[in-house]
Structures are given as C-alpha cells and as structure tokens.
Amino acid sequence: MSFLDKILAVKQEEINELHSKSTSGDFRSDILFSGTTLSLMDSIKQSEGIAIIAEIKKASPSKGLLRPDFDHLAIAQTYFENEVNGVSILTDLRFFQGDIRFLREIAEFKTKPLLRKDFILDEYQIFEAKANGADAILLISEALTKESILSLTRTAHSIGLEVLLELHSEDQIEKIDLSVNKLIGVNNRNLSTFVTDIQTTIDLRKQLPNDVLLVSESGIGDDESLDRIKDAGCDAILVGEYLMKGDNIAERLVRLKNRCRSEK
Secondary structure (H helix, E strand, O other), X not given: OOXXXXXXXXXXXXXXXXXXXXXXXXXXXXXXXXXXXXXXXXXXXXXXXXXXXXXXXXXXXXXXXXXXXXXXXXXXXHHHHOOOOEEEEEOOOOOOOOOHHHHHHHHOOOOOOEXXXXXXXXXXXXXXXXXXXXXXXXXXXXXXXXHHHHHHHHHHHHOOOEEEEEEOOHHHHHHOOOOOOOEEEEEOXXXXXXXXXXXXXXXXXXXXXXXXXXXXXXXXXXXXXXXHHHHHXXXXXXXXXXXXXXXXXXXXXXXXXXXXXXXO
C-alpha cells in the first residue's frame, strides 16, 4: 500500500464519520455557506507577474513540524497584509496537523480567496468547505477517478466554489476535462519518493492548453526555481514550506513577491 493509499483510507473513515454526524442541510444552513465567495482565478489573472498562493501548513508527513511557534491567525494576517493572491489552508488533521477550524477562523477576516487543501473524495467535504468559509477547494487527480473529478468539480461549482485540480504526472491529464477544469496545479513532489523537481512543472506546461491557469506547487523558493517557472509560462505558485520555515515570514514573502514580479 502506497503512502497516498494510507492517507485515503484514513480519509474515508473521516468521511464516514462526517456523514454520520451531519447532513447537507446542516452545512447549507451555516451562515458562512451563503456568504459571498472571492475568485481565486480572477485574483491570479489580475496579478502583476506570477501570482502567489501562500500556504498555512503546520506540519508535513515527510518533514514533521515545520513551525514550532505556529499561529494560523497571525500567519494569515501577514499574508493578507502583504497582498498575496490567495491563501491555502491545510485542514487535514492526521497527517498535516491541520484543522477545519483554521479555515473558519481565518474566513472571519479574509481579504483574499481561501483554498481548502485536503484530500477531498466526497461532496460532503465540499459542503463542509463552503460552510467554513472556503472560496476554492483542492482536488487531487491521483486520488480520484475521471468520473469523480468531474462530479466533484461540478458540485463545487454549483455552490460557488472554484477548484484547483492537482496532478503529479503526465498520465493524469487524460482524466481531466480541460473545458471544465481551467485551474490546474502541478505538484513537483514525487508521491513515491517525496523528492521535488521543478522539471515536472516545465514538462506538464507543454502538455496543457494555453487557456488553462497553471499553478506550480512544492519545492519553490530559490531564485533558480522561480526563473525556471517563469520561463515555463506558469501563472502562479503555491508556496508553503519556504514561508513556514522562515524566521520572518513577512520578509520571505516580500522577497518572493519581488522576485515573482521582476525580470530575471
């Protein structure tokens, strides 16, 4: 069993519990469910240079705790003050020490679109995301069938959420209806080895139509990786560990923004 399979098995148990405790009506009756959503895609399109989706990530399975003084509210405030294009929030508890509560509490003062980043397999998780203030959700192609990608995407769109559809390899492209999924993330991290390689983004950019918004994820922070992403024609980057590990998140973010908006 691969590590992804282990995660999905745990996630299915969580989904079963979610179904036992809630109904879709419970989520729809939440005050945040009917709130106005902010468009992540529009925010990316309006960016000068490469857009930045800054991630709130307490820990990872491969590297453990990333930030001992983790304070999701303070980190979010720093991101908003520095005008990022979107904020990604890890809500998986078991493997990333995230919490759906992080999303809800940040939604109370958000000024930029919020992406719920989790292993979403079921429409109840999408309803839960909207009820806790998300503007977009992450779907991982390797965790889903072609049919479920389309179904979950349509469910998200039907309640006003956008979808960032993530893939890790070229063989996943055939599962995607690119007339429906226009926001694509390429994760540079190998699911088997956890090694990151920016070449993954470069190779997959060539396989995708120009009208798709492309987000490069993982292994980003140094000048060389950013230059290669620029050359590949990416629209945005999603950055977590580089920011989480910095002594001063704001300083790292300012440096990153300047690099994303400047010529090489």
